[in-house]
Amino acid sequence: MTRSDHPFALYEKIKKNVVSDIESGKLNPDDKVMSETRLAKIFNASRMTANRALKELAEEGRIVRVQGVGSFVARPKPDAALLEIKSIAKEIADWGGIYSSQILVLKKEKLTPKIAQKMNLETGDMVFHSVIVHKDKEVPVQYSERFVNPKVAPWYLNQDFKKITPSDYLLEVAPVQEAEHIIEAVNCKKQIQTRLKIKPGEACLSLKRRTWSFDMVATYSIIISPGSRYKLVGKFMRG
Template sequence: MIVKPKPVAKATPKALYQRIRSDLEAKITSGDWPPGHRVPFEHELMETYSCSRMTVNKVISALAEAGLVVRRRRAGSFVSRPRVQSAILQIPDLKGEVEKRGERYEYRLLDLRKRLASARDRTRLGVATGSQILAVCCLHEAQGQPFAVEDRLINLEAVPDALREDFSKTPPNTWLVGHVPWTEAEHRITACNADKALAKELRIDEGAACLVIERRTWRNGEPITAVRISHPGHLYDLIARFTPIG
């Protein structure tokens, strides 16, 4: 009697989807694909797994939803960087936060100008007409990738030493945290869609979601600084731990 071999059952779309996702997740969580690594393009995965574009797209979408990859239009998908967590009621040192998680910190001054406060500056900083301010814009990076754009105004009447500091080398955030005392601070947390200029500096798609932290500080009622820090939405968390009152 001749025994015919049983035909090998083809994997169902669901089983294939789970296999591909498990394979990619394992490469990410094991460190084989470090943060910033480009995930193979969809057509490459289709060829590797002999599957449809729909299946591959579903896998990548699920990994993006889980926070494991970031999709960039026209560039592909990349392994996500760990999210930085910061306490809402603290004033963080961005340089220290990046280095604390073992990543290489880099900084670049984009623009620095001493000027008379404009009407918009006066609204942001709360200074009088004719006040001298220092406007500083800079970029913070983690492992060679943009982490935040800092747009800051400093009241020179309150902090005249800011004129003598070399902000091409020292981040204003780091210098202020370490050298300028304050007695009151206000945080405002919002979200925005990156405009063309911000998207270019953060290397994200125009219209991508960003987390925005606006902060003002005072010393005995005198304005010190006002800053707007914009992060790519997938890189930063704000946390608060508290207990019931009363």
């Protein structure tokens, strides 16, 4: 059997066609790729065959699939700060993106035992809680949940986080003395999958970060990003 006779040759042909369009410059980073329906019609294939082609292109890092929106040509993954703490808005601007955000939670609430332990506080103590989805050109790239000690940033809830990111504000009012990072590959909860517009089972990066300011735990953050849209790079320089 020749390669052209191989029963899976059709989905490979679709893949090669999309890759050719990308490498020739016909499709540029962030351009929308034809839908499964359109590809199936052009190549006289089933939608299942077209779906397989797009799925494999996504797994290979050639395209990014956004649930309910479509498939887009992937740009080279940006190097996101790990040891350095900086604004996600600046990171997105640095890689040529357009930053926006969706504020899901911004309130004062009582600490649960789990979060109280992380922040060296007592269960029932009051804390500021925010949940924000950060986007690049309206595509979600990061889900950020943050608990803030009111003693280090008493005006946290009064900020307009459409104009300034929590990181920018906190770095200004509560300079970091120390930071702890824990990184894991995770399967996101369904609610976070929906917020990030990703499919079940898609690999995600979880960064759990504690920071200290004024000799106390200032923040505890849970930051989750789709692995296909974001990567973390750490750099340490000894003084």
